[in-house]
Amino acid sequence: MIELPVKYLKKGMVMSQSLYNASGANYLAKGTLLTERYISKLKQVGVTGINVTSLDTEHVLEPPEEILQEKTRAVAVKRVYDMFTQVVRDGRFDTAPLYKASAAIINDIMDRRMNLVQLTDIRTHDMYTFAHSVNVAMLCALIGVLIGLDSHRLSNLTFGALLHDLGKIKVPTSVLNKKGRLTDTEFSIVKTHSMQGFELIESMDIPDKHEIALVARQHHEHMDGKGYPDGRAGEAISLYGRIGAIADVYDALTSARPYKKGYPPSVAYNIMKNFSPGHFDDKLLNMFFRNVAIYPVGTIAELSIGYGIVEECKFGRTDRPVFLVFADKKARPLSKPVKIDLYSEKRVNITSVLKDMELFHFVRQLGFDPATLLIGQQSASEIEQPAAAKAVAADTRRRMMSM
Numbered sequence: 001m002i003e004l005p006v007k008y009l010k011k012g013m014v015m016s017q018s019l020y021n022a023s024g025a026n027y028l029a030k031g032t033l034l035t036e037r038y039i040s041k042l043k044q045v046g047v048t049g050i051n052v053t054s055l056d057t058e059h060v061l062e063p064p065e066e067i068l069q070e071k072t073r074a075v076a077v078k079r080v081y082d083m084f085t086q087v088v089r090d091g092r093f094d095t096a097p098l099y100k101a102s103a104a105i106i107n108d109i110m111d112r113r114m115n116l117v118q119l120t121d122i123r124t125h126d127m128y129t130f131a132h133s134v135n136v137a138m139l140c141a142l143i144g145v146l147i148g149l150d151s152h153r154l155s156n157l158t159f160g161a162l163l164h165d166l167g168k169i170k171v172p173t174s175v176l177n178k179k180g181r182l183t184d185t186e187f188s189i190v191k192t193h194s195m196q197g198f199e200l201i202e203s204m205d206i207p208d209k210h211e212i213a214l215v216a217r218q219h220h221e222h223m224d225g226k227g228y229p230d231g232r233a234g235e236a237i238s239l240y241g242r243i244g245a246i247a248d249v250y251d252a253l254t255s256a257r258p259y260k261k262g263y264p265p266s267v268a269y270n271i272m273k274n275f276s277p278g279h280f281d282d283k284l285l286n287m288f289f290r291n292v293a294i295y296p297v298g299t300i301a302e303l304s305i306g307y308g309i310v311e312e313c314k315f316g317r318t319d320r321p322v323f324l325v326f327a328d329k330k331a332r333p334l335s336k337p338v339k340i341d342l343y344s345e346k347r348v349n350i351t352s353v354l355k356d357m358e359l360f361h362f363v364r365q366l367g368f369d370p371a372t373l374l375i376g377q378q379s380a381s382e383i384e385q386p387a388a389a390k391a392v393a394a395d396t397r398r399r400m401m402s403m
């Protein structure tokens, strides 16, 4: 997968991200085969770059399956958008459609025995908060499932996560959408959103609202007590708040904004694991990263022995994936790619991950896109569901049926 400036897009490339318009509708879905018409439309609407599965225009390389179905994500983004709009207008919102979206997210996580979480959707500027809310809900639900929350708490956590940034409606858009550094005053205004969101949810007639509102209030608390708004530390922060903090930061780091590219998951991993002491609940963080593709399938990296592409990323060993090594250290293609599982081959290390333009030039120099080596291959990684998860899945499905 590679993020390309629009000017380099070619007919026959496959989109590996979806694009949403300002009202939350999905206008170009992941997996779309680019045509001249689509490319000129992308230029027209001012999109600067998008992710494609490969530079190769001869072969169709499908994007990796994600944990959320395309429809679940698109509907949920739209529901969050509707909810924000309604709250601004009426001070309340219809809970049923959002509960449905929340249950669908949980259902996908339970049901789709598939690849590790690979978050790849791109958002337009206005849609950021809504798409972010859905990703945070998905990641919260995933962590909730991994630690075996019962269906009732899982539902409250996921629903609360969809609402976690609701307080942003009280922050002036000029501050919220400001490009570049915020002044101290502006930052203190942004920081009010967690408490504002909490108070908004508390003022509504929603079952379990005290529990649901905790995600909004506590997702910026740090384990060492240096977060906000209350400066709570350790387990004085609710489980919902500690889970929400991980989901929120991971998605913020990996997603693209108008003024920055998203970091690859490997960089987010490094920042959250090694450069954020005291911020996160370590036990939850370790469990999270054992279940997120730190090096997603298709990642091209320089290894200590040459260049390789990730063929498979297994649960529990996401930091040491299986590579197909296709070139030597001088980037000369091997006659046949060699499969190396870094988990068992401890002497081989990842030196760096090639990204975007670096990758673009590398592929050109190489003469073929290593992504084509993955054509026809399916990653077999599956979520190891805790024993309790099946019962939760059944219960969630029942709830959905009754809505």
Ligand SMILES: [Fe+2]
Residues within 6 Å of the ligand: 164, 165, 193, 219, 220, 248
């Ligand atoms: Fe937030």
